[in-house]
Amino acid sequence: MEVVRLGNDVLRDHAVPVEEINDEIRSLVEEMFDTMVKSDGIGLAAPQIGRSIRLFVVRADDGVKRVFINPQIIATSQEMCSYEEGCLSIPKYYDDVIRPERVTVQARNENGRRFTLEADGLLARVIQHEYDHLEGILFIDRIAPEKKAKVEEKFRKKAAKETV
Ligand code: K2U
Ligand code: ZN
Numbered sequence: 001m002e003v004v005r006l007g008n009d010v011l012r013d014h015a016v017p018v019e020e021i022n023d024e025i026r027s028l029v030e031e032m033f034d035t036m037v038k039s040d041g042i043g044l045a046a047p048q049i050g051r052s053i054r055l056f057v058v059r060a061d062d063g064v065k066r067v068f069i070n071p072q073i074i075a076t077s078q079e080m081c082s083y084e085e086g087c088l089s090i091p092k093y094y095d096d097v098i099r100p101e102r103v104t105v106q107a108r109n110e111n112g113r114r115f116t117l118e119a120d121g122l123l124a125r126v127i128q129h130e131y132d133h134l135e136g137i138l139f140i141d142r143i144a145p146e147k148k149a150k151v152e153e154k155f156r157k158k159a160a161k162e163t164v
Contacts, residue, residue, distance in 0.1 A: 001035040001049045003088045006138065006155040011089055013052045015045075015134040017070050021112040025055070029067050029110050032057045041088050043126040045133030048089050056130035060123035071107035073131055074116070076100035083125050085139045093151055095143045099128050 004010055018025060028051065036044035036057055045056035058066045079101040086094045102120040105127055109115060119127055129139060140148045 001031050003035065003039060003044075003048050004050055005159070006090045006140075006152065007159045008050075008089075010047050010050050010052055011133070011138060012136040013047065014136050015047055015052045015054045017054050018108075021069055021108060021110065025069070026110050029055070029057060033059070033065055036088075039088050042122070043130045044088065045130045047133050047136075054134045056133065058123065058126050058130060060126050061121060062123075066117075067110045068105065068107040068127070068130070069109065069112075071105050071127075071131060071134070073103055073128070074106050075104035076128075077102035077120075083122075085125070085129060087129070087139055090138065090140060090151065090155070093140070095139070095147065097129075097139050097142050099125060099142075103127055105131070 028046070032044050032046065032049060035049060036059060042060055043056060043058045046053045054071065055067070055069050058068065077100045080098050081101045082096045082098045084094050085097045101124065102118065103124045104116065104118045106114065106116045132138065140151050
């Protein structure tokens with residue numbers, strides 16, 4: 001599957017809830033895992049493959065594959081931390097982003113079973129980055145405005161060249 005790049009409007013949409021967790025959703029999840037692994041990602045949100053629905057997959061530090069369908073962040077820690085983030089939709093650009101250290105998320109898995117997960121470390125970081133994708137938020141929205149403007153300009157130029 002093709003990962004959409006910065007500049008594609010689908011990355012700025014507010015994704016809609018998954019109505020029914022059926023075989024179509026389960027096969028989409030499988031394809032997203034393959035795409036994520038092939039892209040050396042540790043997370044991938046459905047809007048990044050052009051599907052504006054509330055679903056993302058994660059493969060953080062423990063290597064365990066996790067699916068989050070209709071996730072809700074129900075708590076975040078006061079303590080914040082900084083981490084250098086990247087994004088498969090904004091290739092080759094990395095920058096430090098400050099976010100809460102820990103997060104509690106409630107979601108359904110690929111079989112529709114509800115679960116609640118308390119995460120810290122890299123898993124908490126990826127969950128927050130992927131959750132942002134469902135809200136149409138990208139990590140560059142959380143860095144200094146002048147740096148964000150430079151990245152957007154670079155991708156606009158690249159897209160313009162490709163369309164020629
Ligand atoms: O959502 C994505 O675009 C995948 C992100 C996942 C990520 C979230 C938070 C912090 C770092 C990454 C990355 O592109 S996956 C590639 C990667 C892996 C480890 C560290 C940085 C970038
Ligand atoms: Zn991303």
